[in-house]
Amino acid sequence: MNSRTSQLEADQTIDLRLDNPDDGSGSATQDSAAREPSQPAARRRKMTLTTRVSAVLTFALFAVAILAPIVAPYEPDIGDRSQRLLPLFSGSHVLGTDGQGRDILSRIIWGARPSLLAGVVPVLVAALVGTALGLVAGRGSRRVHSVIMRVLDVFYAFPAVLLAIAIAAALGSGISNAIVALSFILIPPVARVAEAEVSRVRSTDFMEAAAVSGAGWWSISIRHVLPNVAPAIVVYCTALVGLSIVYAAGLGFLGLGIAPPTAEWGLMVNDLRQYTFSQPGIAVVPAVVITIASLLFNLLGDGLRDWLDIRSEAQ
Amino acid sequence: MTRFLLRRLALTIPILIGVSIVMFITIKITPGDPVASLLGPTGSPEARVALTEKLGLDRPLIVQYAKWFGNILQGDAGISIARQTGALGLVWDAMQNTLVLAGFAAILAMVVGVTIGLTAAVYPDSVLARVVSGFSLFAISVPQYSLALISIVYLAANLGWFPTGGMNDPSGEGGLGDLLHHLWLPGIASALVPLGIIARMVRSAMIDALNEDYIEALRSRGLPRSTVTRHAFHNAIPGILTIAGLQAGYLLGGVVFVETVFSWPGMGLLIFQSISQRDLPVIQAGVLLSALAFVLINLVVDTIQASIDPRLRR
Amino acid sequence: MTVEAQAELVIDAAGETSDAVLSVRDLTTTFTAGGQRIEALRGIDLDLYPGRVSVLLGESGSGKSVTARSILRLYGASAIIGGSAVFEGRDLVGLNEKEMQPIRGSGIALVPQDPTGSLDPVRRVGAQIVEVLRLHGVVDSKKEAQARAEELLGLVGLPDPVRAARSFPHEMSGGMKQRVAIAIAICCNPTLLIADEPTTALDVTVQAQILDLFVELTSSIGSAMLMITHDVGVAKDLADHVSVMYAGRIVEQGATSTVLDDPVHPYTKALLAAVPTPDVPRGNLIPIIGQPPVSGMTLPGCSFAPRCPVAQSSCTELVPELVSVELGHSVACPVATEFGAA
Numbered sequence: 001m002n003s004r005t006s007q008l009e010a011d012q013t014i015d016l017r018l019d020n021p022d023d024g025s026g027s028a029t030q031d032s033a034a035r036e037p038s039q040p041a042a043r044r045r046k047m048t049l050t051t052r053v054s055a056v057l058t059f060a061l062f063a064v065a066i067l068a069p070i071v072a073p074y075e076p077d078i079g080d081r082s083q084r085l086l087p088l089f090s091g092s093h094v095l096g097t098d099g100q101g102r103d104i105l106s107r108i109i110w111g112a113r114p115s116l117l118a119g120v121v122p123v124l125v126a127a128l129v130g131t132a133l134g135l136v137a138g139r140g141s142r143r144v145h146s147v148i149m150r151v152l153d154v155f156y157a158f159p160a161v162l163l164a165i166a167i168a169a170a171l172g173s174g175i176s177n178a179i180v181a182l183s184f185i186l187i188p189p190v191a192r193v194a195e196a197e198v199s200r201v202r203s204t205d206f207m208e209a210a211a212v213s214g215a216g217w218w219s220i221s222i223r224h225v226l227p228n229v230a231p232a233i234v235v236y237c238t239a240l241v242g243l244s245i246v247y248a249a250g251l252g253f254l255g256l257g258i259a260p261p262t263a264e265w266g267l268m269v270n271d272l273r274q275y276t277f278s279q280p281g282i283a284v285v286p287a288v289v290i291t292i293a294s295l296l297f298n299l300l301g302d303g304l305r306d307w308l309d310i311r312s313e314a315q
Numbered sequence: 316m317t318r319f320l321l322r323r324l325a326l327t328i329p330i331l332i333g334v335s336i337v338m339f340i341t342i343k344i345t346p347g348d349p350v351a352s353l354l355g356p357t358g359s360p361e362a363r364v365a366l367t368e369k370l371g372l373d374r375p376l377i378v379q380y381a382k383w384f385g386n387i388l389q390g391d392a393g394i395s396i397a398r399q400t401g402a403l404g405l406v407w408d409a410m411q412n413t414l415v416l417a418g419f420a421a422i423l424a425m426v427v428g429v430t431i432g433l434t435a436a437v438y439p440d441s442v443l444a445r446v447v448s449g450f451s452l453f454a455i456s457v458p459q460y461s462l463a464l465i466s467i468v469y470l471a472a473n474l475g476w477f478p479t480g481g482m483n484d485p486s487g488e489g490g491l492g493d494l495l496h497h498l499w500l501p502g503i504a505s506a507l508v509p510l511g512i513i514a515r516m517v518r519s520a521m522i523d524a525l526n527e528d529y530i531e532a533l534r535s536r537g538l539p540r541s542t543v544t545r546h547a548f549h550n551a552i553p554g555i556l557t558i559a560g561l562q563a564g565y566l567l568g569g570v571v572f573v574e575t576v577f578s579w580p581g582m583g584l585l586i587f588q589s590i591s592q593r594d595l596p597v598i599q600a601g602v603l604l605s606a607l608a609f610v611l612i613n614l615v616v617d618t619i620q621a622s623i624d625p626r627l628r629r
Numbered sequence: 630m631t632v633e634a635q636a637e638l639v640i641d642a643a644g645e646t647s648d649a650v651l652s653v654r655d656l657t658t659t660f661t662a663g664g665q666r667i668e669a670l671r672g673i674d675l676d677l678y679p680g681r682v683s684v685l686l687g688e689s690g691s692g693k694s695v696t697a698r699s700i701l702r703l704y705g706a707s708a709i710i711g712g713s714a715v716f717e718g719r720d721l722v723g724l725n726e727k728e729m730q731p732i733r734g735s736g737i738a739l740v741p742q743d744p745t746g747s748l749d750p751v752r753r754v755g756a757q758i759v760e761v762l763r764l765h766g767v768v769d770s771k772k773e774a775q776a777r778a779e780e781l782l783g784l785v786g787l788p789d790p791v792r793a794a795r796s797f798p799h800e801m802s803g804g805m806k807q808r809v810a811i812a813i814a815i816c817c818n819p820t821l822l823i824a825d826e827p828t829t830a831l832d833v834t835v836q837a838q839i840l841d842l843f844v845e846l847t848s849s850i851g852s853a854m855l856m857i858t859h860d861v862g863v864a865k866d867l868a869d870h871v872s873v874m875y876a877g878r879i880v881e882q883g884a885t886s887t888v889l890d891d892p893v894h895p896y897t898k899a900l901l902a903a904v905p906t907p908d909v910p911r912g913n914l915i916p917i918i919g920q921p922p923v924s925g926m927t928l929p930g931c932s933f934a935p936r937c938p939v940a941q942s943s944c945t946e947l948v949p950e951l952v953s954v955e956l957g958h959s960v961a962c963p964v965a966t967e968f969g970a971a
């Protein structure tokens with residue numbers, strides 16, 4: 001019975017029911033043509049074990065970042081000169097120590113804070129701005145639509161990382177500038193997904209019904225369109241956090257993120273790579289951590305998409 | 316076909332103008348006073364005014380943009396602060412080495428990715444098919460710097476199979492074989508992710524193509540399985556190319572990390588060095604040139620697509 | 630129909646199947662995909678003769694297309710096929726994919742329902758014909774194949790064959806594409822031509838032209854033809870022989886004149902009563918009450934019993950066999966044949 005309770009908990013923690021509350025599952029008797037195409041059936045689908053596990057691990061990751069002062073075994077920025085470059089699994093330094101004798105595990109734990117921050121915040125910004133753009137483009141006049149989409153095309157002409165580098169380098173290094181730069185490159189893909197979703201629901205019956213009932217543009221957008229496009233956007237953005245973490249650490253690696261000696265995963269990659277030959281084990285630790293964190297969000301996004309049965313070409 | 320090409324070229328022009336505007340904006344958002352930084356703390360107010368006028372910074376933004384754009388067209392994207400030569404020229408030279416690496420990676424990703432994807436589509440129950448779908452999720456998660464580091468540690472440092480960096484043997488006598496020897500690791504590190512994505516794309520595009528109605532019609536005429544597969548592949552190519560074209564952007568962005576880790580003397584390494592030197596003109600020239608290359612690659616991809624699928628020519 | 634043809638038919642129905650091109654006996658097809666068994670065909674008997682047009686008549690979902698595909702063995706492992714289909718002395722049901730390939734296209738050719746779905750969209754039309762010609766070794770050289778392809782395109786009535794050969798499918802209308810599909814089907818002079826509702830995707834004016842073309846071509850190359858349709862009018866106009874299909878079984882078959890002018894099976898009667906003809910105005914049509922059985926559902930006894938006006942309690946117990954009511958005319962309905970024969 002133990003596994004049952006934990007399943008229930010998992011269901012509750014990552015409930016993505018964003019559609020309006022009056023659309024209960026008992027509303028099957030309503031006029032089906034005018035009913036909003038939400039996901040009542042999807043709720044009954046079972047979430048896969050992989051999705052549950054990645055959800056739990058994602059929460060653990062955030063918890064570790066928040067509780068860093070408690071869970072980190074050592075001070076992240078204070079090294080012990082006599083303990084330099086210890087290999088993996090050496091006594092109390094499970095992940096070894098770096099060139100200044102600092103505990104790598106503690107630095108990874110503390111580093112999760114800026115790394116996750118720079119990974120998550122740009123996605124939140126992009127989700128807000130991108131959804132707004134997608135809504136305006138998808139529901140606006142043909143003119144508005146084409147202006148927005150053509151401007152997005154321009155951003156797609158840049159290799160994304162390079163545009164982020166150009167913006168971050170122009171603004172100067174620092175975590176807030178890195179976040180600004182990443183937000184810019186993440187807005188176009190979110191806006192495209194949002195636009196596609198809005199166009200999909202635009203032609204449905206309930207939209208016409210809402211328009212006939214005399215509801216205003218904003219009212220329809222917020223009360224009817226948004227609840228229907230939100231699940232797809234949330235799922236897409238969940239996976240996007242994975243990419244964003246990789247990019248954020250990339251900017252850190254290049255020296256465009258937070259300044260040393262503060263622990264940050266990308267900075268750690270660049271710092272530890274000088275020991276590739278002398279201490280290969282520790283050299284790859286931050287690189288592996290970034291990969292795992294990114295994989296978690298991608299797994300979670302993928303699993304949520306299947307669970308909510310969202311058909312989307314979003315890549 | 317000519318009409319298609321002309322129209323496609325015409326569509327490219329506003330994109331390129333848009334790209335230049337974005338680049339101009341990134342120059343303008345740089346905090347600090349460019350005149351003050353050029354003159355140093357000792358500059359007199361008169362000298363300031365004179366330099367501001369000389370640089371055209373007192374003119375409206377649109378005029379400044381026009382002048383900047385005119386300069387770009389003449390191959391002048393500013394002077395490298397660290398190296399005191401034309402930034403575009405510097406980037407142009409480095410770009411050639413980058414294209415060697417990115418081109419090699421692109422070929423690797425296409426050849427291996429298509430082969431794997433095709434096999435997975437034709438034999439849907441094979442282990443390979445399952446690996447392909449699982450691998451692609453890993454592929455979009457793993458950063459190039461992680462891949463580069465891990466491969467350098469295990470394949471170059473530990474096993475000693477490959478050189479750990481650079482493009483040629485220091486003696487300079489290595490020739491093509493030596494170049495290839497140096498290419499493998501950075502090539503694989505760059506190619507692995509696009510390879511995974513292409514493999515997955517080929518697989519799903521082929522499965523879709525094999526489910527089309529005309530496939531059964533072809534079988535009903537007695538065509539053997541291999542011929543039917545070839546027809547399906549022909550139909551799947553345009554979709555595959557779209558994804559492959561997008562991977563070019565990934566490759567061009569990824570070289571910053573891969574070249575840095577492998578000390579490959581290309582544009583990526585140049586950008587990495589320029590960041591620590593705060594050499595903005597070089598970074599901007601590099602990004603601009605990469606965007607141009609990316610736009611051109613997609614133009615070529617579209618043209619190939621149209622030559623393969625007649626329906627796209629209209 | 631000539632007297633000779635009538636006489637031939639009589640002999641055929643008496644069990645003489647030696648000159649039949651294709652002889653299908655108790656053909657069953659069961660789909661097993663998705664953990665569900667769908668019995669699409671529950672025992673089909675058909676005999677097809679050279680130079681003769683047989684029509685397989687039935688409403689949507691009765692299993693007409695499945696019959697065509699099962700004969701050509703186009704289903705993979707997803708379908709279990711039983712019974713026999715003897716074509717030129719070989720039972721197709723027992724053949725493997727390799728052995729089927731030379732028969733498809735050259736022995737038995739298929740014209741599919743939707744012309745758009747029958748052509749590869751990225752290959753030129755001429756090249757698609759050339760490919761089949763060369764595959765089956767009908768021609769010696771590429772040049773000859775090209776010439777033959779253009780000749781075929783002219784034969785099926787395309788006004789500018791040379792240009793047609795150079796066109797892509799999307800540059801053609803539905804009717805033109807169907808002509809191309811016919812050209813491909815006849816290019817290797819097949820012994821048997823199966824046309825699966827070849828005109829349903831076309832508009833009415835083109836339908837008649839295409840059907841005429843079929844009749845003309847089958848008689849000129851002397852192949853047997855199985856025309857699948859749900860249109861009683863088409864059957865009347867073209868067929869020498871009609872098989873009426875319902876829920877995966879043949880319920881009545883025989884010479885067109887006997888079956889369609891003097892139907893015995895209640896389903897055939899109902900089907901004819903539901904179709905407008907010059908003598909029966911639209912207002913007097915009688916729709917068939919109820920729905921055909923859902924595929925996947927196996928009813929005991931006669932599948933038509935739930936909708937049948939003359940059904941008796943015994944009808945839901947035993948599956949009725951095809952019984953000869955007169956020479957060349959068999960019916961699978963004990964109730965109707967008892968009274969009909971009496």
Ligand SMILES: Nc1ncnc2c1ncn2[C@@H]1O[C@H](COP(=O)(O)OP(=O)(O)OP(=O)(O)O)[C@@H](O)[C@H]1O
Binds near residue numbers: 859
């Ligand atoms: N591949 C398949 N898998 C499962 N069931 C199938 C398959 N193909 C056909 N069926 C089922 O077999 C039945 C007969 O289908 P078929 O396509 O032969 O009908 P039809 O008589 O050709 O109808 P129509 O006039 O609409 O073309 C249908 O109920 C269909 O659901």
Ligand SMILES: [Mg+2]
Binds near residue numbers: 826
């Ligand atoms: Mg059919």
